[in-house]
Amino acid sequence: MRRRTIVPPLVSLLLLAGCTSTTAGDLDLKVGGAFGARPEIVFPGGRPAADLRIDELTTGKGSRLGDDDVAIVQYTAHVWDGRDNRLVDSSFNRGTPAAFPVGGLLPGLDRALRGRTVGSRVIAAIPPEQGFGTNPPRGIGPEDDLFYVVDILGAHHKGASVEGLGGSLEGVRVSGGARPEVSIPDAAPPHGFESRVLARGDGSPAQAGQLLVTQYEGTIWERRRVFDATWPAGRPKAFKIGDGTVIKGWDKALVGVPVGSRVLMIVPPAYGYGAPGHPAYGIKGTDTLVFVVDVLAAY
Template sequence: MKVFTVRRILAVSAAACLLLTGCGSDSSSSTNLDDITVNGGDNPKVKVGKDFSTKSTEKRVVTEGDGDPVAGGDSVKVNYVAVNGRTGKQFDNSFTSKSPLTVTLDEKSALPGFVKALSGQVVGSRVLVAIPPKDGFGEANDQLGIKATDTMVFLFDIVAKVPSEASGEAKNLPKDVPDIVEKDGQPASFKATKDTPDKVSKASAHVAIEGDGPAVEKGQSLSVQYLGQVYPDGEIFDSSWERGAPANLGLDQVIKCWQDLIPGQKIGSRVVLVCPADTAYGDKPQPGSPIKPGDTLMFAIDLLDAS
C-alpha cells in the first residue's frame, strides 16, 4: 500500500535519521532567514539567494495563525513551497499543484526538520523554515535534485490539524461481515461471525462509524489509519495503527477495491472493505507478504482527511 511520489518523499524520513522534537536554532548557522523574501498570499513566492545554507534547522513565523496548537505526534495538513538553498530554485510547490501534504510530526513519518519547525506552531500560521542536510534526507536525493550538502528552504501554510481517529455515529455491521476486534480502542483484527461465509465473490463496503465530513472524491489523496487482514479472520498483513502513524495514500495508486468503494464515503468515518482477489492483488500478491494468490482481503479504514 505504499505510495512513492515527490510529495510522499518529503514526508518520509530515512530510517537511519534520529529525530529530535525540540525546536529552534543555534548560533552556528551561516545565513539568516531574514535574507529570504516571501511575497504573495494564495500563491506565495519565495526568493532565496544562491548558496544559502544553515547548520541547524531555522524557522521564522511569517504570519501567526489563530487556530489549534500543533504538537509532536499530531498530523497536520500543510501547503508548501520548497526551494533548494544551493541553487535558489524551487523544486516543489503544493500551492500550484493544489495538492496539500499531510504529515505526522514524529520520528516514524517526517523529516527531522519538519518536526522541529512545525511542532509548537498553530493552525493558520505561515512559517519559513531552513533545513540542513542532517535534518533533511541526510544524503543526496536525485529525484528532487538535492545534493548531500544542500540546505532546503520551505514556506509552510499550516492548513489544519488532522483528527487521529474516526468519530461519529456507530453503525452495526451486517451479521455476515466479520466483527472488528479492538485493542486499546483501535481496530486490531477481524473475527468471523457464525454467519460469515467462507468465500465472497463481490467487493463490499460497510460503515462502522459514520462521520460528518465531506464525501471522498475519486483520485484524491487520503490520510487514513487502516488494518489489513486476510478474509475472514486470517493473518494480518498491514496495520498503520500498529506502526503508530497514519498513512498518506493516493486513491489512484491503491488496489481497485479502494478505488471503487472509498469514493462517496464521508471523512471521519470508519469503513470496512471486503475485497475479493480480483479487486485486490489477484494471483500476484506483493512479494514477501502473507497474502496468497487468490486471497480475499479485509480492511478497517478510518478516513481522516482528503485533498
C-alpha cells in the same frame, strides 16, 4: 491502501507558509502569496547562513502539532544555492496536499513543525546536517542547503478515530469503539466486492482526487491474519483516492463516503492487488482481503 509499498512524497520535509510580501526576518528573503496557495519567493543573492533558520510568517489559531501527530500541508522545497535556487519538490505539483508525521521527518523539519498551529505559515532554511545529510534523494546533493515554505492545513492526532458502531457483512463482524476488532468466519469468502458504511459521518462526501486521512486495518480472509494496520501505533495515514493510487476496492468503497464514516469492505483479488499479490505483505494473488477504514478527513 496503496497498490504497492507505501512510499511518502520525495521529501519527508515540510514547513508552513504565510503572508503576502513578507520579509522573512534575518533570512533576508521575501515570501508572498495567500495561505494555502503556491508561494512567491524572492531569494537574496548568495547562500544562506550555515545554521538552521526558522521563521513563522503567519500564526494560525488551530490545533497545535505534537510528536506522532500527522500534519496536512501545502509546501514547496528548494535547493538554496545562491544561483538558480531550483525547486526540488512541491505538493502543488501533485494536485493535493501532503501528509507529514511529526517526529518522523528530517531533523530541521521536525524542529520547524513541532508545536506549530493549524493555519500557520512557516519557512525554514535547513543546512545539510539538519536535512538529508550524506544520503540525499535524487536531485539533492549531500552539501545542498534546503529552503521550505509550508502551510499547515490540518492536524490529526495520534489515536484519532471515528469511534463508530459495529456491524457485519457476509459473516465478517466488526466491533464498535475507537479501535474495532474484526472477526472473519470460518467459511470461503464471497466472490465479488462488497462494502458497507457501518457508521455514517456528517462531513462532506470524499471526492475523487482528494487526500483522505484514515485509520484502518487490513486482514487476509483465508488466513485471518492482519497484514497492515494503523491502530496499533495510533498515527493516521493519508492516501489520495479516485486516481488509481490506492487499490480499486478503496476507490470504489470510499469515494462519496462522508468524512467521519467507518467503512467495512471485502476485497477480492480483482479489486485488490490482482494476480501478482503483494509479497511484501504476504498477500497471494488469490487472497481476498477485509478492510475496516475510518475516514477522518478529506483535503
